Amino acid sequence: MVPPGELSVPPRLLMGPGPITVDPRVLRAMSAQLVGQFDPFMTATMNETMALYREVFRTANEQTFLVDGTSRAGIEAALVSLLEPGDRVLVPVFGRFGALLTEIAARCGAEVHTVEVPWGEVVRAEAVEEAVVRVRPKLVAVVQGDTSTTMCQPLAELGEICRRHDVLLYCDATASLGGNPFETDAWGIDVVTAGLQKCLGGPSGSAPITLSPRAAALIEGRTHVEAGIRADDDADRGTRIASNYLDLAQIMEYWGPRRLNHHTEAATMLYAARECARLLVEEGLDAAVARHDLHGRAMLAGVGGLGLQVFGDVAHKMTNVVAVHIPDGVPGEGVREALLTDFGIEIGTSFGPLHGRVWRIGTMGFNARRDAVLTTLAALEQVLRSYGVRVTGGGGVGAAREVYAS
Numbered sequence: 001m002v003p004p005g006e007l008s009v010p011p012r013l014l015m016g017p018g019p020i021t022v023d024p025r026v027l028r029a030m031s032a033q034l035v036g037q038f039d040p041f042m043t044a045t046m047n048e049t050m051a052l053y054r055e056v057f058r059t060a061n062e063q064t065f066l067v068d069g070t071s072r073a074g075i076e077a078a079l080v081s082l083l084e085p086g087d088r089v090l091v092p093v094f095g096r097f098g099a100l101l102t103e104i105a106a107r108c109g110a111e112v113h114t115v116e117v118p119w120g121e122v123v124r125a126e127a128v129e130e131a132v133v134r135v136r137p138k139l140v141a142v143v144q145g146d147t148s149t150t151m152c153q154p155l156a157e158l159g160e161i162c163r164r165h166d167v168l169l170y171c172d173a174t175a176s177l178g179g180n181p182f183e184t185d186a187w188g189i190d191v192v193t194a195g196l197q198k199c200l201g202g203p204s205g206s207a208p209i210t211l212s213p214r215a216a217a218l219i220e221g222r223t224h225v226e227a228g229i230r231a232d233d234d235a236d237r238g239t240r241i242a243s244n245y246l247d248l249a250q251i252m253e254y255w256g257p258r259r260l261n262h263h264t265e266a267a268t269m270l271y272a273a274r275e276c277a278r279l280l281v282e283e284g285l286d287a288a289v290a291r292h293d294l295h296g297r298a299m300l301a302g303v304g305g306l307g308l309q310v311f312g313d314v315a316h317k318m319t320n321v322v323a324v325h326i327p328d329g330v331p332g333e334g335v336r337e338a339l340l341t342d343f344g345i346e347i348g349t350s351f352g353p354l355h356g357r358v359w360r361i362g363t364m365g366f367n368a369r370r371d372a373v374l375t376t377l378a379a380l381e382q383v384l385r386s387y388g389v390r391v392t393g394g395g396g397v398g399a400a401r402e403v404y405a406s
């Protein structure tokens with residue numbers, strides 16, 4: 001064959017619900033050369049990355065590291081390592097990613113129970129406690145920010161409830177971490193997983209995770225070191241974890257002093273994950289959350305200024321993404337296409353019951369910036385106008401600028 005030309009990526013401003021435009025500093029870190037898997041530089045970089053993510057997750061958990069793969073690999077590693085066939089798990093479901101937790105837990109052979117609310121709402125703590133008392137689960141698994149609906153589930157009370165009833169609490173914070181308050185230790189969350197492609201400003205492909213001592217002990221109690229690398233004194237313990245690649249008992253030994261030769265750490269993603277966390281820690285977690293809050297409020301005011309209706313319970317909206325109703329008679333996909341081809345701007349659609357009903361516009365990570373917000377609003381106004389929507393001239397940019405001026 002005649003090979004295609006060198007990769008040439010068109011310039012884009014990714015203003016959807018993720019992935020987002022990657023911070024150039026993260027891209028630079030990713031272009032660094034590799035070293036050997038057990039090179040002192042490599043293991044030192046792994047240790048630095050663990051320390052950085054303890055800051056990002058706000059935890060003292062020793063077991064804080066990366067699972068190689070997209071955010072979903074982190075979710076699946078957590079659930080397959082915690083759950084055994086027949087275990088009861090309770091999932092508060094308020095969007096697509098809650099449904100994903102039920103799906104993965106069911107594949108682990110768990111008995112799955114849910115507390116469900118309509119999309120656009122969050123789950124009340126009392127409803128979760130009532131279900132915990134009734135179901136008596138081993139684990140409550142919940143999403144913090146569900147990008148499918150933009151809702152941000154309050155977690156402090158859930159942590160308190162789980163402690164009180166001696167239940168483990170797992171949280172998928174992929175969409176929210178770094179842009180919304182998150183307190184692993186203060187809220188009493190046992191296991192948290194995330195990804196880089198939302199507020200952390202990186203590409204997808206690495207899943208930071210943290211495990212409390214009691215969650216780590218439970219998983220260590222299921223250690224089965226694989227054939228070929230096990231030592232004479234490696235006794236099998238507990239029920240074997242059904243996945244090899246996502247076996248957190250072995251992965252913890254890889255990141256720990258033993259440096260068990262499990263997988264080959266994806267060094268380029270390690271560099272990316274390290275830089276994402278380094279940038280957040282350098283900025284300060286509180287400052288990063290405040291930045292997402294500011295630009296999120298500007299975007300919220302801006303879409304309102306264009307006359308668009310916001311979807312869902314705005315009081316519980318994540319800072320970093322807003323869903324707006326597609327006006328009647330306007331082709332949602334046509335607008336997205338025009339934004340992309342004429343302005344190089346991507347915004348999102350949604351899934352399931354919201355498919356074709358809302359657009360989702362993100363302001364996160366590297367794109368939680370004033371110029372990105374104003375450019376998107378200016379472009380959206382022009383595209384809406386071209387479809388005959390009556391919008392106030394400059395209404396979006398004007399309303400956003402007022403937020404910045406105040």
Ligand SMILES: *Cc1c(COP(=O)(O)O)cnc(C)c1O
Nearest residue numbers: 070071072097147174175195204
């Ligand atoms: C975006 C998102 C994910 C993404 O998972 P990937 O495997 O990285 O695609 C997971 N969970 C939530 C809550 C998300 O918003």
